[in-house]
Amino acid sequence: KNEVEQSPQNLTAQEGEFITINCSYSVGISALHWLQQHPGGGIVSLFMLSSGKKKHGRLIATINIQEKHSSLHITASHPRDSAVYICAVRPLIQGAQKLVFGQGTRLTINP
């Protein structure tokens, strides 16, 4: 079993829909990252969380440390949101700055 699991693996929605991507992890962490990867490979950091909730524009990220679970929400989705969204955690046990990644969720927003 992977230390970081994301669901769903693939998600297709219509423009304007509310999107939720989930991330569960099995280790103690110091931080959780949500990342966006467009075709071509470049990764952009969206959020870094250690507790609570963060909002940036139409994106909202929440984390529940006790339940070892995080969600990324996109409101009023748009075709330009189409990308792979990756959850990554920084394990407490291994320390330092290593990130452990989920397998990603491929999101497609149709116009």
Add this chain to the structure above:
Amino acid sequence: DAGVTQSPTHLIKTRGQQVTLRCSPKSGHDTVSWYQQALGQGPQFIFQYYEEEERQRGNFPDRFSGHQFPNYSSELNVNALLLGDSALYLCASSLFGGPAYEQYFGPGTRLTVT
């Protein structure tokens, strides 16, 4: 201020050859981490360099080696290439001990081994 840069963008090599990938960290950063991302998978941690030394290493064979230079830039070397080494190689930079260890990623180098 340039972000993380990587070169080359794409590379095609033959089995058994050796390859060197390069990464320049974001200005002000002193730590470089390398990740391998196979098609359809999340990135896997290869190793991390700080103060010109390998500080942490993931589950990769000794064919994967690296180096960090005094200007904080880094190289990833892979010897005796296998078909399974075909992947996107990502470099991430950060400030060791910086606020919450935020990492900035480069655009990646796509390596194809034939």
